[in-house]
Amino acid sequence: MADGKTGVWLIGARGGVATTVAVGLAALRRGDAPAYGLVTETAALAGVDLPAWDQIVLGGHEVRGGTLVESARELEKGRVIPVGAAERYADELAAVDASIRPGVLVRSGRAIETFADAEHVAACATPREAVQKVATDLRAFRAAHDLKRVVMVLVASTEPPVDEASLPTEIEALDALLDDPLSDSPLGDDAARCPLRASSLYALGAVEAGAALVNFTPSRGANCQAIEKIFFRAGLPHCGADGKTGETLLKSTLAPMFAARHLHVDSWVGHNLLGNRDGAVLADLDHKKAKVQSKEQLLASLLGEAPQSHVSIESIDSLGDWKTAWDHVHFRGFLGVPMTLQFTWQGCDSALAAPLVIDLVRLMDLALRRQEKGAIGALAAFFKSPLGAAPRGFVEETQTLIEWATR
Structure with missing residues (x-):
C-alpha cells in the first residue's frame, strides 16, 4: 500500500x-x-x-x-x-x-x-x-x-x-x-x-x-x-x-480492426448529443472547436490514411448527463464492395x-x-x-x- x-x-x-x-x-x-x-x-x-x-x-x-x-x-x-x-x-x-x-x-x-x-x-x-x-x-x-x-x-x-x-x-x-x-x-x-x-x-x-x-x-x-x-x-x-470515455473509445477499438483486415474506410461520421453544463458550454462555437479537434485527430493515425470525416457535437438539454453518439462508417472490402458499420453509444457522461x-x-x-x-x-x-x-x-x-x- x-x-x-x-x-x-x-x-x-x-x-x-x-x-x-x-x-x-x-x-x-x-x-x-x-x-x-x-x-x-x-x-x-x-x-x-x-x-x-x-x-x-x-x-x-x-x-x-x-x-x-x-x-x-x-x-x-x-x-x-x-x-x-x-x-x-x-x-x-x-x-x-x-x-x-x-x-x-x-x-x-x-x-x-x-x-x-x-x-x-x-x-x-x-x-x-x-x-x-x-x-x-x-x-x-x-x-x-x-x-x-x-x-x-x-x-x-x-x-x-x-x-x-x-x-x-x-x-x-x-x-x-x-x-x-x-x-x-x-x-x-x-x-x-x-x-x-x-x-x-x-x-x-x-x-x-x-x-x-x-x-x-x-x-x-x-x-x-x-x-x-x-x-x-x-x-x-x-x-x-x-x-476517452465514449465515441472515441470505440473508434480507438474499432479502427485497428479495419486496418488489420485491410478494409478501406472511405468515411467515418460521428454525431454527438449531450446535455448538462458541458453540453451548454460546447454549444458555443469557440469552445466546441477544442473538443472537435480532439475527437477528429485519431482516425488517420490508426487507419494509416485519413478518411473523409465529420464530427458534430450538439447540446440537447433534455438529455442531461446522458450522452448519445451515433456513428456511420462507410468502408470497402474485397473487389471494392461497399459496406457500412453503424453504432450507437449511449452512456452517462459523469x-x-x-x-x-x-x-x-x-x-x-x-x-x-x-x-x-x-x-x-x-x-x-x-x-x-x-x-x-x-x-x-x-x-x-x-x-x-x-x-x-x-x-
Missing part, C-alpha cells in the same frame, strides 16, 4: 464529474458499490502498489456557488448517482466542500464565464497572481491534511482553443508574459499579451506547489513546450489530454469519467513515488489526445499501461 495520504485537487470541484468522484469514493470506502469502471481494480493491475480509498483526500477550485450536496441531488434527479446518495454521504461531501476554494477565471471563454459567480472567482491582476493563488491554495490543502503527495485534476468545462504559434516555447519567454495585466473585468476574461488560459495557469500553479497534473479536458493545460519544460525541470509528472479520474489519480501517485517527470505517455489509453505518446489502438495502449504500471 502507498504510504501516507494523497490529495486530489479538482478544478471544477462541484461539477458533474467531480461530484461523482466524491460520491463514488465515499461509496467505495463504505463498501457500498462494486468497483466497475476502474481499470486499477482489474486483475492485470492487482499487484500494483496504489493508494487505498481511505488514503485519498479531495479538495479543489470552483467558480460556481452552491454545495456538493446540492450538486449530488442534481445528479440524483438525472439518474447519474443512486437516489439517496446525497443524504447518505452528506458528511463526506461537506468535508470536501470545506476544502473547495474560489477558482481563477482567466480567458476561460464566454460560455464558462456565464456559469461563474463573481464572488467565487479569485481576483487576480496578472496571470502570475493567478498562478500564485492556485499554488497557495494547494500548499494550504497539503498542510491541512498532512498529505504526502498531491495530484491536480482538470475536470472543468472546455476552454476555447489557443493558437499554437502564440504559445511560448522557452521558460524565460513564458515567465516574461506572466506579469501582463489582465483586463478590468472581474472575471479576468482577457490579457494584453499572455495567451495562456486558466487551465495552463492551473498547471503552472500545480508545478509551483509540487503537485502532479491530470488534464481530463481538451483545454490546453500543460500542453505547451515551455510548461512541459517547467514540469520536467521540477521533476514532476503530468498527463492528458481529454478523457459515470463514465469518474472512475477514470480515480484511476489516473492512483497511477499519477505511483508516478510521483517513482519520481517520474514530464508527460507520462504510458497513460495514453485514458485520453483522446495523449501527451508524450502518439495515439494508438486501445488494446495496444492498454498493454503499454499494464507494462508501465507493473514493471
